Amino acid sequence: MYSLGRLQLHHQPAHLPFTHTSSSFPKQSSLSIRPNPSFKYPSLQASSSSKPQNFILIPLQKSAPFRFLKSTCITLTTAAALLSLKPPAIAAPVRPPTTMEEKEKALEEQLAAHPHDVDTLRSLMEAKFRSGEFTDAIKLTDRLIKLEPDEPKWPVQKAKCFLYSGDKESAKSVYQEILAKDPLRPEAHHGLCMASSDEGLDWKKVESIIEEAMLSCRKENRHKEYRGFKLLMAQIRVVRGKHGEALKLYEELAEEEPGDFWPYFCQGAIYTLLNKEDKAEEQYLKFKKLVPENYNYIEDFLVSNLFAGELFSAMERRSGSKS
Known part of the structure; x- marks a missing residue:
């Protein structure tokens, strides 16, 4: 259960540095739990028509992200603007499995020769995480924690590994330990919400x-950190059905940092939930101008957003009612 128990928010010294990304994965301004890159999607093909179309996301193997959604087949109907984004990195894995295996083998050999090399340890941990080998990734993260005990990103990464592996209790335990040291860690609160x-x-x-x-x-x-908590609060407001309040928070976040693409995407998602496709399209177009070209935004949204399941369930119902 989500509980901070003994944590004192006003009197705890804030001595740990904060970053929105708690590992060396590509930086984002959103609070996110990085998706399991071993999860594979079929190609998504959108019609050239300007009308909304249907496409299906079918997981090809069991995957921790979709345990959050409790679904093995999700049908998404969305605005034409969203379809026009054409996510380039979702159609196929970043690299062939053999190449990843070769990379891991090379890193393991390098680590055997230099067991205290932090860069090699980190690279191998990330490779194991991406390939879904969470037990190995956790062991490597423990080694990183021993080598750099004051580095705040390693405990967060360890909690993510537990979360993706399906061990939510261990994930919650690590997140609680993080918050005991620094209660003002939005990514830890976010992870605790996801795990609970x-x-x-x-x-x-x-x-x-x-x-x-x-x-x-x-x-x-x-x-x-304040912005991180505000992003989390907006997600919670959607979960509680307070869509107007959530939209207001996202609007404020967009005004405060116009270059951050997530508030626009989330506003579009809320308007999609509310069946206001014109307003959704307006936000998706703003998002499209800012999102990095090869960024797996759909995959990230699926596993990082508290109301992702609500959105896709609603789209599935809407698609079913039209068929």
Whole structure:
């Protein structure tokens, strides 16, 4: 269950540096749990028509991200603007499996020769994580923690490994340890919400915790953390059915940092939920101008957003009613 227990938000010293990305994976301004890159999607082909079309995401193997969605086949009908984004990196794995295996073997050989090389350890850990070998990734992360005990990103990465492996209890334990040291870590709160989302959370209580953390961030001038909590609060508002309040938060986030693409995408997702396709298209077009060309935004949204399951379930129902 999501609970901070003994944590004192106002009196805990904030001594750990913050980053929106807690590993060396590509940086994003959103709070996210990186998707399992071993999860493979079939090619997505959109019609050249300007009308919304259907396409199906069918997981080819069991995958931790879709355990969050509790679905093995998701039908998505969305606005024409979203289809026009044509995600280039979702159609196929980044590299052939043999190449990944060769890379891992080379890294293992290099690590055997230099067991205290942090860069090699990190690279091998990331390779194992991407290939879904979470037990090995956790062991490597433990080695990184021993070598760099004051580096805050390694415990977060360890919790992610547990979460992706399906061991939510261990993930929650690590997130609680992180928050015991620094309660103002939005990514840890976000991960704790994800790990506890199937437990019938008291979202009102969670909001109270997040609001207190936001006040502390303001007092300590921790802008990045404050923004991270605001992003999380917006997600919680959607989960609670407060779509208008969520939209207002995302609008504020977009005004504060116009170059951040996630608030636009999330606004589009909410308008899609509300069946307001014109407004959704407007936000998706803003998002399209900002999102990096090869960024797997759909995959990331599936596993990093608390209301992703709600969105895709709604799209599935809508698609079924039209068939």
